[in-house]
Amino acid sequence: xxxxxxxxxxxxxxxxxxxxxxxxxxxxxxxxxxxxxxxxxxxxxxxxxxxxxxxxxxxxxxxxxxxxxxxxxxx
Amino acid sequence: xxxxxxxxxxxxxxxxxxxxxxxxxxxxxxxxxxxxxxxxxxxxxxxxxxxxxxxxxxxxxxxxxxxxxxxxxxxxxxxxxxxxxxxxxxxxxxxxxxxxxxxxxxxxxxxxxxxxxxxxxxxxxxxxxxxxxxxxxxxxxxxxxxxxxxxxxxxxxxxxxxxxxxxxxxxxxxxxxxxxxxxxxxxxxxxxxxxxxxxxxxxxxxxxxxxxxxxxxxxxxxxxxxxxxxxxxxxxxxxxxxxxxxxxxxxxxxxxxxxxxxxxxxxxxxxxxxxxxxxxxxxxxxxxxxxxxxxxxxxxxxxxxxxxxxxxxxxxxxxxxxxxxxxxxxxxxxxxxxxxxxxxxxxxxxxxxxx
Numbered sequence: 001x002x003x004x005x006x007x008x009x010x011x012x013x014x015x016x017x018x019x020x021x022x023x024x025x026x027x028x029x030x031x032x033x034x035x036x037x038x039x040x041x042x043x044x045x046x047x048x049x050x051x052x053x054x055x056x057x058x059x060x061x062x063x064x065x066x067x068x069x070x071x072x073x074x075x
Numbered sequence: 076x077x078x079x080x081x082x083x084x085x086x087x088x089x090x091x092x093x094x095x096x097x098x099x100x101x102x103x104x105x106x107x108x109x110x111x112x113x114x115x116x117x118x119x120x121x122x123x124x125x126x127x128x129x130x131x132x133x134x135x136x137x138x139x140x141x142x143x144x145x146x147x148x149x150x151x152x153x154x155x156x157x158x159x160x161x162x163x164x165x166x167x168x169x170x171x172x173x174x175x176x177x178x179x180x181x182x183x184x185x186x187x188x189x190x191x192x193x194x195x196x197x198x199x200x201x202x203x204x205x206x207x208x209x210x211x212x213x214x215x216x217x218x219x220x221x222x223x224x225x226x227x228x229x230x231x232x233x234x235x236x237x238x239x240x241x242x243x244x245x246x247x248x249x250x251x252x253x254x255x256x257x258x259x260x261x262x263x264x265x266x267x268x269x270x271x272x273x274x275x276x277x278x279x280x281x282x283x284x285x286x287x288x289x290x291x292x293x294x295x296x297x298x299x300x301x302x303x304x305x306x307x308x309x310x311x312x313x314x315x316x317x318x319x320x321x322x323x324x325x326x327x328x329x330x331x332x333x334x335x336x337x338x339x340x341x342x343x344x345x346x347x348x349x350x351x352x353x354x355x356x357x358x359x360x361x362x363x364x365x366x367x368x369x370x371x372x373x374x375x376x377x378x379x380x381x382x383x384x385x386x387x388x389x390x391x392x393x394x395x396x397x398x399x400x401x402x403x404x405x406x407x408x409x410x411x412x413x414x415x416x417x418x419x420x421x422x423x424x425x426x427x428x429x430x
Binding site for chain 1: 105107108109110194195196197198199202219220221222223225226227243244246248249259261266292294303304305306307308
């Protein structure tokens, strides 16, 4: 499934990685940080099916829409 | 009312909505890429009082996106140009200019005098300070921010169930992780699009037409037109000030202020119009060419920490090296000693003087 990535996170999450679904949000984050360690020190939010969520027990499936969003500062 | 005829005849608009615009006081913070279209359209629509805050002067590299300015305005205060141009556009609108820097000394009184605030700033420090003050004073805040070809939009502190920037991104991010437009680049048209979205939200807040984008983040990509509305929840565990003192005691991370890049001689000269500005050359002593015509202090990066006291008197420090990388490291080093100074980096280093 495709993960939508915004802003400068595209520079970091820049290669394919494998996730076996279903997976909890917490485990998904751990996999993400394992592949892209730079993310750990970055400020970003995860939207699950277009809702920002931090409940790490939430189950993600192949059909879940996942988006990674950093804050922007430009103006 | 002939001036406003085309909006007066809209369904749900009319004289009542126009009167609300005439009674409104809108504060636009930042007269840059976002601020120019916001100011232009709100003035044209007949906002009664339009405040604009910006302490910068117009430079050549602004003209690509800051569409209220022209070549003759280079070097002038942005707010003065805004007042001159918009006064010609609509004499119904009173343009109130504030040439101060928005900080903890100025923000409370400014925000208190207006009914709606529009965040058109370009750095996290001001964005979070403005957010917290609007939370405290319960002023609707129209937020937009851009990065390369992408934009984000939301409205905070609005209505019975208000949301907050900190519900989205609780902490001030490290500015070094998120480059500003000056470093990352931005296309003027995207700033125009997002600024117009902000003007649209301000208009809706004031007139009551439509649905204000509260509790949702709108994202827009100008390259592929992908856009999303992402919902978020109110958070109780994040910083939400109850008193002015809470804000005064809060860290807005002035220690890692956004470093502004300079890429043209004109901008550098404008920076040097300020008092107590020094150009710090952190190249080794044998590197050429030497810099002439500016107040230069040469301290090679490897020994910079031992000579920190030479920088104590300056208010504004512009750093340079051969290519603009060592100077960035130098700024990070010096910021720890002098967090309150203004920092600039010559993006391409010494090449600037060769143009």
